[in-house]
Amino acid sequence: MKKTIKKKSPSKQAQNKWILNDVKKPLNKKPQPLKHTMSVNRPGTRNELPLPRDVQSREITKKRPYKRMNLLLVAPDHPMPGAPNEILLEEQLRHLARNVTTIKYTQPLAEQLNRPDLDLILIIGGEEPFSDESTDALKNTPVRKVLWLSDKEKPFDLDSRTVSLFDYILTQKMAHIPVYRALQCRNCVCLPYASDTGMYFPRPVEDRYKSDLLLIGHAEPKSILYSFAFSDLPADEKIRVCGRGWETFPSLIIIPPDEDLAPYYNGARIVINCSGSLMQTLEVAACGAFQLIQQHSELTPFLEAGDWVTFQTQDEFADKFLYYRENVDHRRLAASRALADNQYNHSFLQKGIQLLDLVFD
Incomplete structure (x- = not known):
C-alpha cells in the first residue's frame, strides 16, 4: 500500500514563509554607521x-x-x-x-x-x-x-x-x-x-517568575503607565511591576529592587516598557521577550524603526496592546525581530x- 504523506496547507506554508522572511529582515540590513x-x-x-x-x-x-x-x-x-x-x-x-x-x-x-x-x-x-x-x-x-x-x-x-x-x-x-x-x-x-548576553538570553523559567504582564517604569501620575495601571489593568491576570511608587496598587506584584530581572523578562507574556532606558530595552529584547516600548529621546536614535514596537500616546498604546494581546504569532514575530536586531546592531x-x-x- 502506498504511504500517504500529509502536507501543510498552502495557506499555512505561505504564512510560515512570511513570518520567517520578516524575522530575517534585521539580519539583512547593513550595520548602522x-x-x-x-x-x-x-x-x-x-x-x-x-x-x-x-x-x-x-x-x-x-x-x-x-x-x-x-x-x-x-x-x-x-x-x-x-x-x-x-x-x-x-x-x-x-x-x-x-x-x-x-x-x-x-x-x-x-x-x-x-x-x-x-x-x-x-x-x-x-x-x-x-x-x-x-x-x-x-x-x-x-x-x-x-x-x-x-x-x-x-x-x-x-x-x-x-x-x-x-x-x-x-x-x-x-x-x-x-x-x-x-x-x-x-x-x-x-x-x-551592549547587553550582557551571558545573563540576558532566551530560556525557560520557573512558574514563580512568570507573569501575564510585566510593567517597567515608575508610578508617575498622568503618565501612560500609571493611567493603565489605575484603570485599564486586565482582570484575573498575574501582573508584575518593576519600578518605584507602586505600593498603593495591591493587585500588582512588585519585584524587589535588587532582584535579577532576566528570569522575569523571560517569564513575561507581554512587557510594557516605559523606562526610557536603552539598556533595559536591549536586555528585555536579548531575552526574546515581547515588549511595547514608550518612545523616549534616549531611545529614538538607537532603535531602528520597524524592528521595535513603540507607542507615543495613550490611544496608540491602547490599540497596540489590544492588538498584540490577541495576536500571538505577531507578538512572537515582533520579539524575534527585536532579538535579531539587538544581536546584530547592538552587540x-x-x-x-x-x-x-x-x-x-
Missing part, C-alpha cells in the same frame, strides 16, 4: 549643542586598518553596578584589533603606556579614582585615550582635571552630555554598552566598531 545613531558633542558645533550626524550620504573610509592596532583595556578591580561584561567586551575587541591587553585600575599604568606600539587606551567604568601616578601617566602620553563611563543612572561626579585627560568621554545617556560639557570635555558621545562587536570608527575617523 556610527554617526547616524550617536549624538556627538564637539566645541564649535552649531549652537554648541550635541547634534545627530548622518553620514549615510557619504562613503566612510577608515584611515588605518584596525587589525594592526594595539589596545589597552583598563577595567575596574571589582564588578560595579551598570558596568559592562568585561570578558565579552575584550573578546569582541580581539576580533577587531591585533592585540588587546587588559589590566585593572590598581595595576601600574605607566609601564604599559611606555610601549611604543600602543594605539588606544580604553578605560571602562569611571567610578574608581585614578592614582596620582596613573593620572600623570595619562596626562603625559600621546596615545589616544577614551573613558567609557557606566553612568546609566546619573552623571558621575567627575572633575575637570580628570575629564581633560581624555580625548573622548563616552556616556550611557544623552541627557548626561551637558554635565560633562560643563567640565570642558573635548568630545562627549552617547554610546551605551559588543558592533559597539567596538563604532568606538574605533569614532576615535580614528
Whole structure:
C-alpha cells in the first residue's frame, strides 16, 4: 500500500514563509554607521549643542586598518553596578584589533603606556579614582585615550582635571552630555554598552517568575503607565511591576529592587516598557521577550524603526496592546525581530566598531 504523506496547507506554508522572511529582515540590513545613531558633542558645533550626524550620504573610509592596532583595556578591580561584561567586551575587541591587553585600575599604568606600539587606551567604568601616578601617566602620553563611563543612572561626579585627560568621554545617556560639557570635555558621545548576553538570553523559567504582564517604569501620575495601571489593568491576570511608587496598587506584584530581572523578562507574556532606558530595552529584547516600548529621546536614535514596537500616546498604546494581546504569532514575530536586531546592531562587536570608527575617523 502506498504511504500517504500529509502536507501543510498552502495557506499555512505561505504564512510560515512570511513570518520567517520578516524575522530575517534585521539580519539583512547593513550595520548602522556610527554617526547616524550617536549624538556627538564637539566645541564649535552649531549652537554648541550635541547634534545627530548622518553620514549615510557619504562613503566612510577608515584611515588605518584596525587589525594592526594595539589596545589597552583598563577595567575596574571589582564588578560595579551598570558596568559592562568585561570578558565579552575584550573578546569582541580581539576580533577587531591585533592585540588587546587588559589590566585593572590598581595595576601600574605607566609601564604599559611606555610601549611604543600602543594605539588606544580604553578605560571602562569611571567610578574608581585614578592614582596620582596613573593620572600623570595619562596626562603625559600621546596615545589616544577614551573613558567609557557606566553612568546609566546619573552623571558621575567627575572633575575637570580628570575629564581633560581624555580625548573622548563616552556616556550611557544623552541627557548626561551637558554635565560633562560643563567640565570642558573635548568630545562627549552617547554610546551605551551592549547587553550582557551571558545573563540576558532566551530560556525557560520557573512558574514563580512568570507573569501575564510585566510593567517597567515608575508610578508617575498622568503618565501612560500609571493611567493603565489605575484603570485599564486586565482582570484575573498575574501582573508584575518593576519600578518605584507602586505600593498603593495591591493587585500588582512588585519585584524587589535588587532582584535579577532576566528570569522575569523571560517569564513575561507581554512587557510594557516605559523606562526610557536603552539598556533595559536591549536586555528585555536579548531575552526574546515581547515588549511595547514608550518612545523616549534616549531611545529614538538607537532603535531602528520597524524592528521595535513603540507607542507615543495613550490611544496608540491602547490599540497596540489590544492588538498584540490577541495576536500571538505577531507578538512572537515582533520579539524575534527585536532579538535579531539587538544581536546584530547592538552587540559588543558592533559597539567596538563604532568606538574605533569614532576615535580614528
